[in-house]
Amino acid sequence: MTAPLHEAHPTGAGRALPNTQQGMRRRNLASVMHTVSAEGPLSRAAVASRIGLTRAAVSTLVDELIRSGLLEELGPERPGRVGRPGSALAVSGHGPAGIGAEIGVDHLAVCAVDLRGEVRARAVRHGANRGRAAGPVIEELDALVRKVVAEAEREGLWPAGLAVAVPGLVARDSRTVVRAPNLDWRDTDLAELLPADFPLTVGNEADFGALAELWLGDGTPRDFLHVSAEIGIGAAVVVDGGLLRGTRGFAGELGHVPVEPNGPECPCGGRGCLEQYAGEEAVLRAAGLEPGEDRVGLLATRAAQGDEDVRRALRDAGTALGIALTGAVNLLDPESVVLGGALAGLAPWLLPSLEAELDRRTAGPACPVSVSRLGPEGPLLGAAHSVVRGVLDDPVAVAERA
Amino acid sequence: MTAPLHEAHPTGAGRALPNTQQGMRRRNLASVMHTVSAEGPLSRAAVASRIGLTRAAVSTLVDELIRSGLLEELGPERPGRVGRPGSALAVSGHGPAGIGAEIGVDHLAVCAVDLRGEVRARAVRHGANRGRAAGPVIEELDALVRKVVAEAEREGLWPAGLAVAVPGLVARDSRTVVRAPNLDWRDTDLAELLPADFPLTVGNEADFGALAELWLGDGTPRDFLHVSAEIGIGAAVVVDGGLLRGTRGFAGELGHVPVEPNGPECPCGGRGCLEQYAGEEAVLRAAGLEPGEDRVGLLATRAAQGDEDVRRALRDAGTALGIALTGAVNLLDPESVVLGGALAGLAPWLLPSLEAELDRRTAGPACPVSVSRLGPEGPLLGAAHSVVRGVLDDPVAVAERA
Known part of the structure; x- marks a missing residue:
């Protein structure tokens, strides 16, 4: 159930490769690509030492990847070093x-x-x-x-x-x-x-x-809970560098975690769901504003201007997020919580009450909360x-x- | 983070095996063992067809496993079949x-x-x-x-x-x-x-x-949430046949999921945690009983005798479990919830209110709840x-x- 999303992709046969020579070759080609992608430019010798194969084996794999247009040679390394000069390899900027x-x-x-x-x-x-x-x-x-x-x-x-x-x-x-x-x-x-x-x-x-946070974030751990919002509240659970997707693919419905068991009715059929306290529309309603097109922009502008109704509404939303996240952190024990999407833009006004609630309720040291730099681009x-x-x-x- | 618990075991090098001939051989030996364990007795030919290797390759692997005392030959298969009679293989009953x-x-x-x-x-x-x-x-x-x-x-x-x-x-x-x-x-x-x-x-x-439920249960899915209790309430999340362990190893703390944000204080520092409503001591207290040695036995006996206080206390505990499980099901989207440990013995009185709460609050079809047959043996x-x-x-x- 935990799998990078691209495993659903027709090309994503990674983990299903059989234990045959052919399967091993495909896995090793992937190791070369990932190594050069993460650490390149690298010489063939450097790739070989990184992935624990012989230089000869790596050369065969690299030649195949160059022929396929997936790797490029950047030309000979600077002279003056001992031995035959190697050519630095990089992933192609002209391929797929x-x-x-x-x-x-x-x-x-x-x-x-x-x-x-x-x-x-x-x-x-x-x-x-x-x-x-x-x-x-x-x-x-x-x-x-x-x-x-x-x-x-x-x-x-x-x-x-x-x-x-x-x-x-x-x-x-x-x-x-x-x-x-x-x-x-x-x-x-x-x-x-x-x-x-x-x-x-x-x-x-x-x-x-x-996944964007995992792949492009600055020091994002391999185990975290990512909370985002557009109109609803969404979340995604990343475990050991892969998405926890759930049996039907529906994991991460943080918006419908009960926060107040007898709170207001939610269209989902539940009562007192997080979305009823921290969804964009709930926050706008609590602040006495009409939902328009740029909802987050409106809330952020008003909060920055010192609008006390908006600030109180965001503070209360932060508290509700803190209660729901306490449950999630207890269940999942993630390394951190990351606020992304629209929530990233509202973080200055959500975070204080959110963190206070989480600290107060979490056994042991509280789970750190950070704000995504990717925000709505994620x-x-x-x-x-x-x-x-x-x-x-x-x-x-x-x-x-x- | 999702890994069978035995990966922490010194022998559990399964996933870390390198993509070398030696690593491939070790993975294939494991495939043979798992196949014979799950489906044996099997002939060498049947093993070969199950794991997609040649009969010759499988024979080499099998010989090595027999020499190590991990597999046994049960003697020739019954005659009358075409070709050289094969010998059925079984995992050893005299090895490790x-x-x-x-x-x-x-x-x-x-x-x-x-x-x-x-x-x-x-x-x-x-x-x-x-x-x-x-x-x-x-x-x-x-x-x-x-x-x-x-x-x-x-x-x-x-x-x-x-x-x-x-x-x-x-x-x-x-x-x-x-x-x-x-x-x-x-x-x-x-x-x-x-x-x-x-x-x-x-x-x-x-x-x-x-894990016992996963390996020994009757039709247990590979994705489920297992809830158990001794004095505290524990849970474990199984994802794709492996345990979700958490960054520190602490995942599954369902007992400290908030059920009533302003409920009674919990020794963990939180308020209104599930354990304050559905832990053994909370249930005994709610039923007006003193905690002794056989706490579950006492509750089960009294409930079976029709003690209304005990039945009401268990009904309320089921409701609290249903609220906490709604959050967990929304986050994890498991195929089912399994009540194990001490909770299995109390299921007749917990389940009706638990399931009613879960059904009422869960978006889409409710997550099925079953009762472990292993109970406290798990x-x-x-x-x-x-x-x-x-x-x-x-x-x-x-x-x-x-």
């Missing part, structure tokens, strides 16, 4: 690219990320998607994808796959949005709506946001990078499709 | 055994389990351990271990390792009981107290109980079987020590 897309409540976004992790093309369209049928939204998204792919191709890249982040529950190992209350979508199969030009993955935005970047990681995890599959 | 031990609040228990999963020796001592220093308790435990090992050796077995289940928090990858409030132990290193005759693992009783069996699994996972390491 991961295309990430995000369907937000108020925007659509697409980007292309190369194997080096750089964003090489990007397109955004603002406008409310809430209540619109999936068909026209996906048509617009597809137009953005085509634009970004064309731009990437002009730079010598080719799309290895498309990953779409959605604000809703996605059935495990499927491309079906089971429920996206803030879009009003139900059982929507994106694979039916999007042209099948390259492999497609669909995932929850909180999950992709957490889900889009996480989606694109999940495709890139899929390539690193099984370079053979991608090379065969190229 | 797993020794499991349990330090309970009111008892000590030890057993030996062979590679076939059969309990071959067992010893129990009743008497309160609460408030006793660790030294004398471990001395008594060691005497029971020696007795069980001697009995196992008379049957031709030899101890591959000892795993000890304790009612407290155990630091990850260590043998140190960080905190066992119901024994009044703190930072107790069992490795210092127990003679080092064979490899030692120490784990939380709820974790071992969950932790002891789980401990012994964790040693056995360690042998199956890396037969080479054990054979080298034999």
Whole structure:
């Protein structure tokens, strides 16, 4: 159940590789790609010492990866060193690219990320998607994808796959949005709506946001709880560097953890769920504001201006988050909690009461809470990078499709 | 962070094996052992077809496992079939055994389990351990271990390792009981107290109980939440067939999930923790009973006799469990919840209110709740079987020590 999201990806055969010569070769190709990606540029000898294979074995693997366009030689290392000069290896900036897309409540976004992790093309369209049928939204998204792919191709890249982040529950190992209350979508199969030009993955935005934090964050541990919000409150649990996805793919529903057992009714059927205290709409209501388009911006501006109603509403939301997170921390024992997405922008006013509540209630030393630097960019970047990681995890599959 | 508990075991090198010929051989030996253990007796040809290797490759592996005393040949299969008669293979009933031990609040228990999963020796001592220093308790435990090992050796077995289940928090990858409030132990290193005759693992009783459920339960899924109780309430999260252990090894502290944010104070520092409503002592108090030695037995007897105070106390405890489990199910999306340990014996009176609460509060179809058939035997069996699994996972390491 804990697996990087890209395992649902057609190229992500990483852990399923059999214990045969062929399976071993594929695993070793992946080790070379991951090592060069994480630590490159590196010589063949350095790669060999890092992954514990002979120099000769590594050379064979590297030659194959260069032929497939996944690695590049940067030319001979500077002279003056002992022995035959080696050539430094780097992952290719002209090979496959991961295309990430995000369907937000108020925007659509697409980007292309190369194997080096750089964003090489990007397109955004603002406008409310809430209540619109999936068909026209996906048509617009597809137009953005085509634009970004064309731009990437002009730079010598080719799309290895498309990953779409959605604000809703996605059935495990499927491309079906089971429920996206803030879009009003139900059982929507994106694979039916999007042209099948390259492999497609669909995932929850909180999950992709957490993966972005894992892969791109500054010193993010391999075990953490990532809490984010757009209109609802989402969370994702990262365990040993992989997502905890849940039996149906629905893990991380922090928004429906009971905070006050007899609190207000929630559309989910429960009572006193966290979302009733710390969801954007609940906070706006508590502060006496109308929900508009830039909800987080409005709250952040008012709080910064010293609006006492907004500050009190955010303080109370922080307390509710602290209660729900106490339960989560007791169950999961993560190394840290990371506030991402819209919550990152509201952190200055949420954190004091949140941390006080968590400290007070947690047995032993309290779990540290940090704020994501990626903020609302997380889900889009996480989606694109999940495709890139899929390539690193099984370079053979991608090379065969190229 | 999700890993079978036996990975902390010195023999449990399973996942860390490198992608070399030697690593591949060790992984394939483990595949043969697991296949024969799960489906045996099997012929060499059947094993080969199950694990996807050639018959010749499997024969080499099998010969090595027979020489090491881990597999046995049961003699030729019945004649009349086409081709050279094959010999059926089974895991050995005379090789290594797993020794499991349990330090309970009111008892000590030890057993030996062979590679076939059969309990071959067992010893129990009743008497309160609460408030006793660790030294004398471990001395008594060691005497029971020696007795069980001697009995196992008379049957031709030899101890591959000892795993000890304790009612407290155990630091990850260590043998140190960080905190066992119901024994009044703190930072107790069992490795210092127990003679080092064979490899030692120490784990939380709820974790071992969950593993027993996973390995021995009837149709237990690979993703579930196991809730148990002795005096405190413990839980363990099993994800994809492995324990979710947490950064420090403390995951599964369901007992300190807040159920009523402003409820009674808990010794943990929190307020309104589940243990304040559904712990044995809280239930006894609510029913107007004094805590004695057989607390669960007393509650079960009174409830069965129709004692309305006890039934009401258990009903309320079920409601509190339902609230805490709603949060856990939302976060983890398990396939089921299993009530084990002492809770299994009280299930008839806990379940109705527990399930009603969970159904009412859970988005989508409610998570099914089942009752463990292992009950209080779980932790002891789980401990012994964790040693056995360690042998199956890396037969080479054990054979080298034999």
